[in-house]
Amino acid sequence: MPIELSWLIPDKILLSRWTGDITEEDMRVLVEELEIVLDSAALPIHTVIDLSEARHVSTEAAYVYLQSSIPAHVHRGRIGVVKANIEAKAVADLVNRISRREMVRMFATRDEACRFLLNHDNPPPPLPPGSDPSIYPSGLEP
DSSP: OOEEEEEEETTTEEEEEEEEEEOHHHHHHHHHHHHHHHHHOSSOEEEEEEEEEEEEEOHHHHHHHHTSSSTTOTTEEEEEEESOOHHHHHHHHHHHHHHTSOOEEEESSHHHHHHHHHHSOSOOOOOOTTOOOOSSGGGOOO
16 A cells, blocks of 8 residues: 555554555545544644655645545644655645644654654644744745
8 A cells, every 4th residue: 555554652653654656545545544543542643754655646635635634633733744755845835824833844754753743742733823834944935
């Protein structure tokens, strides 16, 4: 399967490993699995998404996630993305802008992502009006 879920830290941080081309159907399966995990959680669940082996994420796949209940789920924690390409960065930026929160951050390694998620255990608060939720510093986009 192009997207595999496993626990990095049980009941706290999921690892979502993506390989190859991610389709709309792959994302539907992921959303269903995440709904089960988040619905049964007592606390926010963070995710490390490792894209080091992913080639392409279809636009349709991104919309499946964005239109699902997952981004606004009460137990949706923060997301650390590892080895993101330009497509993934654009989707992450869109998630942050839609949610008006810094839900997604980019990292070079899984360890960096895990350290950040453990040190920022609560979901991010809403940004003040006028704030830029972009993943790009100072609003500079690639």
